[in-house]
Amino acid sequence: MRIVVIGGSGHIGTFLVPRLVRAGHEVITISRGTRGPYVSSPEWESVRLVTADRERDSTFDDRVVGLAPDVVVDLVCFTLASASALVERLRGEVGHLVHCGSIWRYGVSHRIPITEETGTPPFGEYGIEKDRIARMLKEETASGGLVTTSLHPGHIVGPGWVPINPLGNLDLSVWRTLAAGEPLRIPGLGAEMMHHVHADDVAQAFEVAVSHRSEAAGEDFNAVAPSAITVRGYAEAAAAWFGKRAVLESVSWAEFEETTPKEHAETSWEHLVRSQCASIEKARTRLGYAPRYEPMEAVEESVRWLILHGELTL
DSSP, X not given: OEEEEETTTSTTHHHHHHHHHHTTOEEEXXXXXXXXXXXXXXXXXXXXXXXXXXXXXXXXXXXHHHTOOSEEEESOOOSHHHHHHHHHHHTXXXXXXEEEOOGGGSOSOSSSSBOTTTOOOOOSHHHHHHHHHHHHHHHHHHTTSOOEEEEEEOEEEOTTSOOOOTTSSOOTHHHHHHHHTOEEEEETTSOOEEOEEEHHHHHHHHHHHHHTHHXXXXXXXXXXXXXXXXXXXXXXXXXXXXXXXXXXXXXXXXXXXXXXXXXXXXXXXXXXXXXXXXXXXXXXXXXXXXXXXXXXXXXXXXXXXXXXXXXXXX
């Protein structure tokens, strides 16, 4: 098939595009052209690269249709308006649209693991929009329109970018603290959960959604690692990479905010207040999704890459 991947040089596309090429598909990627994939691969030599800016190009959706794809994979859509416009243009022109959502389409955890049917209502603009998009896509297919599928990754990690750390933020000093065996202040008891997933496992989920069109049609699927991790378990495992024992100091949220830069404190709250653990049973049974990485394996690969490339000094 001819597959157009919107946002093909990002976290997921870095691994998805080579997978699609190896599976025998003709692949065209659309991106702003500001960077290449995070990991090089010989398969990219056979990929057609199209430069376009979705936010600034009023003819973007027409350009997608003009590429005559059988399947469109949309990895960088964040608003209902943008998703709806693309659906309207693809209807009757394309066989399958596969959209990238987020487990933040769910709110705080009440029952775990969270299935595609048991999540609480989302909060925050990002999560609300991702949930609205997923519901719109499901309704579109149910009404006899465009065949769609939405996949909902957890916290994506992999070589080339900074992973969400044990405090639920992107502060690199957290890794240095754990590597040195120094005390790390954690808000609460450290029982909150995060659900990471390696970018290649997310790519696998998209690949099997494309190859199992009839099973994926009109459905939404969580795409995460086989297990989630708690703040405390995450910190202890990370410290052990460096031959140290995690020294964790439980503090209140107010105390945590006093000693944490505002940006990092807000990011920690966004991740930890949700305390999410999502089920992959639906994707496993219907699509054959079989992630290779447990969360700590995926994060360790990412952290080692940062150290090797001088982006994290210990």
